[in-house]
Amino acid sequence: MLPRTDPTRHDAEIPLTGSGSSGAPAEFETPAGLRAKDLLSIGDLSADEIQLILDTAEAMKEVGTRTIKKVPTLRGKTVVNLFFEASTRTRASFEIAEKRLSADTLNVAATGSSVVKGETLADTVRNLEAMAPDMIVLRHAAAGAGHLAARLCRARVINAGDGMHEHPTQALLDAMTIRQRKGRVEGLKVSIIGDLLHSRVLRSNVLLLRALGAEVCVCGPATLMLPDMARLSVRATTSIDEAVEDADVIMLLRIQLERMRGYFFPSLREYFQQFGMTVARLRRAKRDVIIMHPGPMNRGVEIASEVADGPYSVILEQVANGVAVRMAVLYLLAGARHE
Amino acid sequence: MSAWEPVGTQVSNPDRTILKGGRVVDPVNGVDGSADVLIDGGRVTRVGPNLEIEPGTVIIEVPPGCVVCPGFIDMHVHLREPGHEYKETVATGVAAAVAGGFTAVACMPNTDPVNDDAGITRLILDRAAQARLARVYPVGAVTKGQAGEQLAQIGELRAAGCVAVSDDGRPVANASLMRRALEYAAMFDMPVIDHCEDVSLAGDGVAHEGHHAAVLGLRGLPGVAEEIIVERDVTLSGLTGSPVHIAHISARGALDAVRSGKDKGIRVSCEVTPHHFTLTDEQLAGYDTNYKMNPPLREAADVEAMLEGLRDGSIDCIATDHAPHHYDEKLVEFDRAPFGIVGLETAVSICLDRLVHAGRVRLSRLVELLSVNPARVLGVPGGELTAGVPADITVLAPDLAVRVEAAAFRSLARNTPFDGWSLHGGVAATMVGGRTVYVNETVPGATSFDRRS
C-alpha cells in the first residue's frame, strides 16, 4: 500500500494567499486559482482554467518588458526545480519565471546530487519536503513521476516533462503563441507532425487543443503513431500532404536519433524525405500558416532550415511566451483556492 | 514415476472428526447438497447426508450458510524463498494461503538461487513441513538458472518433489528448447507451465498496449506478444503430444488460441488470475504501481473474454500469481517498479463476488476452477472429497461481507490493488489433512472448527 498524502489535509494546512499584502501589481491581486493541487497533466485543467492561465500569462508578459523585470508576487515562497533530465531551456525558463515573481529558487539537478548515488525519487522528494518548499518543478524521464512526487509531498508539483507522458507548460505556451498570432484557438486546423509515439509535447497539446476546440490532425510514420487517436477526437494520417493541407498551425516534433534502433524508420535521411517540413510542402498550408517547434530542433531531419528560419516560424516567440506562461502557472497554483 | 508420493506438508489428525450439516460441493462426485463429511486419520472416509456418528467422534458443526469444498489449490504463487525473504517466506506464504482458503500452493522457481536443483526443492519442502499449514508443490525450472539455454535436471527435480516445470517470470523464448522441454518433461508426467510473452514484441513495455498506456505515456506490452507464444505452445504441444499449461492468460487472442487447441484435442490447459478478470488498464491513470503486473491489466474486451472463458470451460483454473514485493520496491516510478501483486488473501472473495454472486459461474464450477482442475493439471491429490483422499477442505462463507485490509495480511507484502474493497463472500475455515489450519473468527459459528486449543 502506498502511503498517500491526504489532499484535503494538505489543502487545509497550506496558507493559500497568492499575493497577499506583498504589494503585487493590481492585476495580480486576487488570483482565482486552480482547482487541482498540482499541475501534472493538461487533463487536470478545465477549459476555463486554461483560458485563465493564458489570460494571466498575457499580463505576466508585460512584466518582462519593464526595466525592472520583477514583481513581489511570490516573495517568501520557495520553489525547487528538480530536474532528473538535462533541459537547459525548460529549466532556464522556469527559473526566470520564478525570479521575476520574486520566489526563492533552488535548483536540484540529477547530476551532482544524491540522486546519482541511488537515492529513490520518493526519498529525494521526501527530503525536499522536509525543507518545506511551496512548489516543486519536476522534470523526469519516467511517465507519472510527478504523480508519485505529488502523493508524497504537500508542495505543489508542476510537471516540467515526465517521460513520454506530458509537458503541460509547453502546451500552454504553444496555445499562448497560437492565440497571439491567430486571435483564437477554436476552429483552427492544427497539424502535429513527427514522432508522436514518444512525445510528451504531443500528449499535452492534444488535450489542450481539443479542450479549446481546435481541429487536430496528427501525422507521422505508422511506426510512430499512437493507437486509437480517434478516441481522442484527433485525425491521424501518414500523409504529410494531407496534414499540411489548409493547416493554420503546423507543429513539428523532434525526431530522436536513437529511434532508428527500435525499427521505427530506416534513416534520418529517409525521414526527412518522407516527413521533413520543406518550403515546397508548406505551400499546401494556409497562406498565414505558422510553424512551431518545441525545440531543440534537428535541422534537416524534421524541419528544413529554410522553414525554421523563414517568415512563418514563431519558434522564438514560443520561447518568450514560455516564461510568461510559467509565471502564470506558478502564480495561479500558489494562489489556488481549495474547497 | 508411478511410485511418486504426494509431497508437501504431511499433516494428519488421528481423531475421527465429522463436519456436520454443511452444504457440500464436490463436483467430481456429483455432490451439491446438504451432507456430512467424515474424516479419519487425516483422510476423508465418507460423505453423505445424516451420517451416523460413532462415539468418540469429534463433531464440528458447519456454520449455517457455509459450504464445504475440496481444498483449493493455487497453482501459481511466488513464495520468494530462498533469496528474497524480505518479500515473503515459505512460512508467511503458506500462512497467507490458508487464510485465503488455499490448502495447497504450487510455487514458481524464480527464487535466488533458482529452483533448478534438487537441493533447492528440498529446502522449500523442508520450510513447508516446518510451517505445517498449506501443502507446497514446488515447480522446478525448465532451464538451468532459468537462463533459457540448457534444460534443467528435470528428472532429478521430479524425484525431489517438483510437480511441474516452468521458467515463469520469463518465457521459454526458444521454440526448439520449448519443444524439447515438452517432450522431456512428459516422461516424468510433468506439464510445462509457460509464461507466454514474445520478448521482442514485449520489449521494455510496462503496461497493456492500448489507449490508456498511450495517453499515459507508458510503453506498451501488446496482447499479441502473449497470443503469439500461446499459439506456438499449442502447436508444439500438438506436435509432441505433451501437456502444456498456459500461465496467467490475459489476452483474448491468447484465449482463442487455447480454445482452438482444445477443439483439436491438444493437451493445453490454462489459468487466469482474479485481477485479469476483474480490472482493466483504465486503472492505470494514477500510475499506482499496484496495478503493474505481467501480463498487464488489459482492456475491457479482454476482461469480458476471460469471464466468458471461465464460464464456457476454455479456462481451466484460477490461480493468483501471488507476487509479493516490499513496499519500497513498489514506491518508485511506474517504469521502475517490479511487476506483480499479491493475491492469496483476496482471490476467493473476488471469485465469490465477481463470479458466483454476479451470476457468471455456479459455485460447483468455481470449485472446479480452484480445486478440481488445478489438481488434475498438476497431477496432485485433491480436488475431490472421495473416500481415501487427504482431508484437505476449504469451507466457504459465501454470504460473508468482507472488507479487504492489506495491513492485516498474513503475507509479508501489501502490494494489492484491492485494498479497501468490499466484497461479498469469504473463507470460514481451512483444513489440511483433517487438521484445521485456519479459522475466520468473523464468521459466526466458525470457531467450532477451532480445535487447536
Ligand SMILES: [Zn+2]
Ligand atoms: Zn509469469
Ligand SMILES: [Zn+2]
Ligand atoms: Zn508468476
